[in-house]
Amino acid sequence: MPTKTITLELDAYEKLRLAKRGGESFTEVVRRAVWLDAPITGAELRDYFRKGGSGVSTKYLDAVEQTSDQDPVPDDPWA
Numbered sequence: 784m785p786t787k788t789i790t791l792e793l794d795a796y797e798k799l800r801l802a803k804r805g806g807e808s809f810t811e812v813v814r815r816a817v818w819l820d821a822p823i824t825g826a827e828l829r830d831y832f833r834k835g836g837s838g839v840s841t842k843y844l845d846a847v848e849q850t851s852d853q854d855p856v857p858d859d860p861w862a
Contacts, residue, residue, distance in 0.1 A: 799812055799813070802815075802816075817831075829844065829848070832844055
């Protein structure tokens with residue numbers, strides 16, 4: 784298969800490197816990436832993290848959700 788060489792800034796390279804799983808190639812990391820057309824909602828972000836693979840523990844997510852339930856968003860955004 785043909786290949787293409789690209790240049791990345793160091794911070795972008797580090798993000799890709801940290802996203803690698805086991806013997807996965809950079810090509811596989813890029814193919815696995817999710818490219819969003821619209822901003823993600825908090826619920827979508829929570830669901831993404833709960834699916835796993837993000838490195839965020841279920842215990843931590845449960846604590847964040849419990850804290851969120853204890854401090855709901857007010858009906859009046861100016862409150």
